[in-house]
Amino acid sequence: MRSQERHRDVAAYALGVLDEADAFRFEDHLMECARCAAHVTEFGPVTRQMMLYRRSTPRFVSPMTSPGPQLLDKLMAAVANRHRATRRRFLYGLAASVAIAAAAPGIMMLANGSDGAVRMAATDAKTGVWAQLTTADADMGSNVELEVKDAAGPRACRLVAVGRDGSEQIVTSWTVPDHDARPITMRGSTAMHIAEIARYDLRTAQGQHLVTLDAH
Template identity: 30%
Template sequence: MTSRVEHTDVGAYALGILEEPDRTAFSDHLATCRSCAAELQELSGVAGALAGVGPLDDERDDAGGGSGDRGPAEVVNLLRRRKAADRRARRGTFVIGAAAAVTLVAGGIAVGTSISGENGSGSVPVGHSAHGPAEDAYRAGTPVAGAGAPGVTGGLVLETKGWGTHAALELRGVKGPLECELVAVSRTGERRVVTGWAVPERGYGVPGSPEPLYVHGGVAWERPGIDRFEVRTSGGDTLLTVTV
């Protein structure tokens, strides 16, 4: 994708495996393509590299082939196939409880995206919400307010999971074009990216575009070990700090 943008590259963008020229081109594309922006939000948990999510079996595994030689394109395709299968399995039901995951064996990390609550009380009724999973998670919890740059406000809702900590972010007062990341900072100073996204020129939570941004992701640390979360731009500016 060196000279043109493909809609199907949203998975590769979410996994961070596009080369720099392609990543920049696709970031610009997100500002005008609602379908890609919506799919990117669905895949936002991928960037968090959630621990404890097991590998997926596919036809190659069943045939005796190992998963260690999967290339990036195969990983993206496998993620898409599993998500499509999960959506088909949910049709006609009232419970979201599926999870999509892939294992990048060559890199030694597990990457996944969760679309269920895993909060001990069950799941989210599909027919009862007009919002996305990030906004649902934020509205269902008790937000921790953050300290923002001038004009920027927001907060986080945190959930303890078996694999670590899930974070749902609300962000207001940002205009683009920007690339941002939600970064977790441990009490020992270690940093982990929870999720990343692009802010279109119109922005979020600003005059003319009043709706806030909602994104979510996960980090493989238990909540007591986390000092704070930061929303940072690709240029190194901190837009929001949430001390937990």
């Protein structure tokens, strides 16, 4: 499977319609491609809608029915439109709110924008990782935009939303380039609303803690 074909398989992988061999190869690609990792996360709301549809599908519809190429193309277009709309909302909110300066080591900053978005930033004194997060409630949970500066790459990382009940959900994942401290921006979503989230943890894929953003 060529690299460009792997990029195109992101929708099929997120919806679980790749065969076992192709899924295995795509997961290898996913560890090295931050763009595809972000796209897989963005398919979260679509995947949940598909699961709800499957549960409510009448029994006379074949359980082996799977999305065809046209449906995958439509879903890709829908995710792209949602991506652009979410980006616009974040930019409008950021322009309307008070600018938040980069946090000093060990300091966390939190602010509520006039658009209802919540913004926070923190730097971990031990790891040196800086993160800034903007989140806003959505119909099925909340949308998140994350900016990270991490010079300790290469390594695969993830953002985890920790609920007030102790439950955890992966919001987005990415790969830090080799010794590159330039900021990386990702977008994702979670089924939890802002009021249900106690904090956001940035961790490596192996579970190492990088920085925490408290959502108090």
